[in-house]
Amino acid sequence: MLRLDTNKNKPDFSSTEIRDPLNRVHIDVSQQPKIRVRNLDFYYDENQTLKKINMDIYEKKVTAIIGPSGCGKSTFIRILNRMSDFAASSKVRGEISLERRDIFDPEFSPVELRKRVGMVFQKPNPFPKSIFENIAYGLRINGVKNSHEIEQRAVKSLKRAALYEEVKDRLKESALSLSGGQQQRLCIARCIAIEPEVILFDEPCASLDPISTAKIEELILELKKYYTIVIVTHNMQQALRVSDYTAFFLMGELIEFNETKKVFENPSDKRTEDYITGRFG
Amino acid sequence: MKMQAKSLRQYAAFLMVRAVFLFTSFILLLITGFLLLKGAKVLSFDFIFKMPENSMTAGGIFPAILGTFYLVVMSIIFSAIPGIACAIYLNEYGPKGWISTMIRTSINNLSGVPSIVFGLFGLAVFVKKLGFGVSILSGSLTLSIVILPVIISSTREALMAIPQSMREASMALGATKWETVWNIILPQATPSILTAIIIGIGRAAGETAPILFTAAVFYSKELPRSIFSEVMALPYHIYALVTEGTAPQSQIPIAYGASIVLLFLVIIISLSAIYIRQKHRSAYAKIGH
Amino acid sequence: MKGKGEKFREKLIEYILFALSLSAIIFLAGIVLTLLKEAAPAFRDTGFLNMIVSKDWYPTYEPPDFGMLPLIAGSFMVTAIALMVSVPLGLCSAVYISELAGKKEKILLKPFIELLSSIPSVVYGFWGIVFLAPAIQRHFDLSSGYCALTAGIVLGIMSSPIIASLSEDALNCVPRSFKEASFAMGADRLETLINVTIPAAASGIITSIILGTGRIIGETMVVLMLSGGAAIITLSPMEPVRPMTSAIAAEMGEAAFQTPHYHSLFAIAIILFIITFILNMAAEKLAGKYRLKLGSHR
Incomplete structure (x- = not known):
């Protein structure tokens, strides 16, 4: 991924002004954001898939990203931990900071960033290793060598992911023997074992049945106590159930961003209203 | 109607x-x-494990089997590491630029070069220029170039079959590229890479033209002592028995026996490659990405 | 923590892998340069064109003649015969395995074909000597069974599994939706095969034939053992011929190092290399087109 640098120096966030006459994008200036996104453009080949995105992601809150397919919501969260780097011939312009630190800073390695900003994917993707090894792997590559500590942290994260009781007797079995919902919770456990600050969920329930979905949602509400959470979802009910803030994306633009309640009950943009009432998408 | x-x-x-x-x-x-x-009819324990006797009209073919074994082992040693490394580079690192294209084109062309041309290259470079002489070393180096493209393309196929989601999962945990390749990609690809190597072994065992002028002799009094010794080799032995033999009545049966041994070897090698791949494939279906 | 050391290690590994992957380019370049260097004296003495069009190959006469035309003609003759055998056999087998065979049959047949294509050529050559050559000699009442026909037939049989396997891959690549669309319009299986499946797989099939041709031209042991070895230009398949590969294999053992004969054998290798290079590039181009046409169905 190439960065089109508009501002070679460290961005001065305080002065970044957001032009939003309709106040559709409501940024709470009283809060110090965990992640701050300013004037973010993203190009894939020659197509601009994200246009001038401005938003804040607040600490220990759940931010939902909604919008019809192809609106750029997945692209957006993949930039937040720079998984977008792997997309060939893509370009990014604008600023994103994690606790006031520019994530595109060459000194800030993507590897380090991803340790702090974890990700759970659309389809559960456990490694074809044992349940325990799935979690231990992340710890080992992040420098945890003591096997006792690895064990402790694995158990702790399994408990936190509400999976421990179901798998405690078969930690040595293959992760692939788990059900889809269990696999997804294992992926969450794997992610929180390395103690990230932010967890990105990319449509985590897209391939799950309703019961597993409910469990994951419950879990997200629980995890909010410890982590800042961003969740992409095409399920508006889910956004309403789990999130504190909601961002509505349409064709690469951020149409509306506000507290979830406000977005769903009293949207300030006609298009948001049309989408959440099911008129398109 | x-x-x-x-x-x-x-x-x-x-x-x-x-x-x-x-x-x-x-x-x-x-x-x-x-x-x-x-x-x-001619196959027996003695046939496989005895030295030839009476100027190749009786006895066994043991030195030829042993020679082929040496050549194959050495050529795998020479080709496996660059072959697997090349596949990893192209599939996991390779920038999409001209250099990768050139590497890929070279591999494709290398795999189409007639084996006798490899033989000439080996003769000019390994035997003469580097002075290794007609030897196991020259022959196995030549064979290793023959099987290099085979190993590269089979390994690449194995790597390509690993779902992208595995790479993403690892990178999202903060793993570097190499950590991902070493801990996640390679363990999953191991059975397929093994298959690739076995296919290479099969190919190396059956090739005759590349060793004609680089390693093989019709008859040698003793078993090879070092990598600089010339050797008898199974495929060359068959060829030599039927074309250079002086006593066809007694040598053609030996050639039949040698053909069977070679055929068995190659078929067993191929079958084991197919078996490993099939087993691995069905194990793979479980991941279901 | 991940620091400078780690970054260094990552870069180092990438460079090592890159360096090792250059081996393919180095070997190919090495082969080209070696052939050119060793063949240069021959071309200098006789002239490139002269060498190719001249009709006499008498390398051991005094003075020797190094005309490659009979050898090239021999290669083409044998290859043409081999293709006449392997294309129909290979394609029919491919169609059978991919379109007609049952599911279980298919699972057995694919490895079977692969197994057959791994049989060493010297074994085929040996079979030709002990079985086919005597049979052809008897049947056509020839003075010798070693001729273009024998070598061609054995080569054809030998390469049919390769063509079958590659063509089968191409047929398999045709998306099921193409066939379903045809069935939905009331076409039967034969019509679907002829009008939809085969045309869709055409460039893949042609690629397999091109690659098969490259294999046949470059094959050494079978022609060395069966083609008879006479460096003459003939149109009769019953005559012995001396294809390029067999000339190299048969004569290099006797040609003294760095003599005109030695250099001319490298000159033949260059011609061989050029032919297979062109065939390979053509196959690669076609294969690229093929993938483009059917999209990313694999």
């Missing part, structure tokens, strides 16, 4: 295709069966 003519036509055409297919299989089975029948 029209329907009937149509289905008749289809029936006839498919019958013909089936007949040609059966004919093809029949011929190929005929060849192997013919050799098997003739060769089975």
Whole structure:
């Protein structure tokens, strides 16, 4: 991924002004954001898939990203931990900071960033290793060598992911023997074992049945106590159930961003209203 | 009426295709069966484990089997590491630029170069220029170039079959590229890489032209002592027995026996490659990405 | 923590892998340069064109003649015969395996074909000597069974599994939706095969034939053992011929190092290399087109 640098120096966030006459994008200036996104453009080949995105992601809150397919919501969260780097011939312009630190800073390695900003994917993707090894792997590559500590942290994260009781007797079995919902919770456990600050969920329930979905949602509400959470979802009910803030994306633009309640009950943009009432998408 | 003519036509055409297919299989089975029948007569424990006697008109073919073994092992040693590294680079690192394209094109062309041309290259470079002489070293270096593209392309296929989601999962945990390759990609690809190496072994064992001027001799009094010794090799032995032999009545049966041994070797090698791949594939289906 | 050391290690590994992957380019370049260097004296003495069009190959006469035309003609003759055998056999087998065989049959047949294509050529050559050559000699009442026909037939049989396997891959690549669309319009299996499946797989099939041709031209042992070895230009398949590969294999053992004969054998290798290079590039181009046409169905 190439960065089109508009501002070679460290961005001065305080002065970044957001032009939003309709106040559709409501940024709470009283809060110090965990992640701050300013004037973010993203190009894939020659197509601009994200246009001038401005938003804040607040600490220990759940931010939902909604919008019809192809609106750029997945692209957006993949930039937040720079998984977008792997997309060939893509370009990014604008600023994103994690606790006031520019994530595109060459000194800030993507590897380090991803340790702090974890990700759970659309389809559960456990490694074809044992349940325990799935979690231990992340710890080992992040420098945890003591096997006792690895064990402790694995158990702790399994408990936190509400999976421990179901798998405690078969930690040595293959992760692939788990059900889809269990696999997804294992992926969450794997992610929180390395103690990230932010967890990105990319449509985590897209391939799950309703019961597993409910469990994951419950879990997200629980995890909010410890982590800042961003969740992409095409399920508006889910956004309403789990999130504190909601961002509505349409064709690469951020149409509306506000507290979830406000977005769903009293949207300030006609298009948001049309989408959440099911008129398109 | 029209329907009937149509289905008749289809029936006839498919019958013909089936007949040609059966004919093809029949011929190929005929060849192997013919050799098997003739060769089975001479096959014995002594035939495999004894030295040739009476200027190659009696005795066994042990030195040829051993020579082929040495050549194969050495050529795998030379080709496996660059082959696997090349596949990893192209599939996991390779920038999409011209250099990758050039590497890929070179591999494709290398795999199409006639084996006798490799033999000439080995003669000019390993035997003469580097002065290794006609030896196991020269022969196995030459063979390693022959099987390099085989190993690269089979390994690449194995790497490509690993779902992208595995790479993403690892990178999202903060793993570097190499950590991902080493801990996640390679363990999953191991059975397929093994298959790639086995296919290479099969190829190296059966090739004759590359070792004609680089390693093989018709007869050597003793077993090879070092990598600079010339060797007898199974495929070359068959060729030499039927074309250079002086006593066809007693040497042709030996050639049958040697053919059977070579055929068995290659078939067992190929079968094990196919077996590992099939088993691995069904294990893979479980991941279901 | 991940620091400078780690970054260094990552870069180092990438460079090592890159360096090792250059081996493919180095070997190919090495082969080209070696052939050119060793063949240069021959071309200098006789002239490139002169060498190719001249009709006499008498390398051991005094003075020797190094005309490659009979050798090239021999290669083409044998290859043409081999293709006449392997294309129909290979394609029919491919169609059978991919379109007609049952599911279980298919699972057995694919490895079977692969197994057959791994049989060493020297074994085929041996079979030709002990079985086919005597049979052809008897049947056509020839003075010798070693001729273009024998070598061609054995080569054809030998390469049919390769063509079958590659063509089968191409046929398999045709998306099921193409066939379903045809069935939905009331076409039967034969019509679907002829009008939809085969045309869709055409460039893949042609690629397999091109690659098969490259294999046949470059094959050494079978022609060395069966073609008879006479460097003459003939149109009769019953005559012995001396294809390029067999000339190299048979004569290099006797040609003294760095003599005109030695250099001319490298000159033949260059011609061989050029032919297979062109065939390979053509196959690669076609294969690229093929993938483009059917999209990313694999």
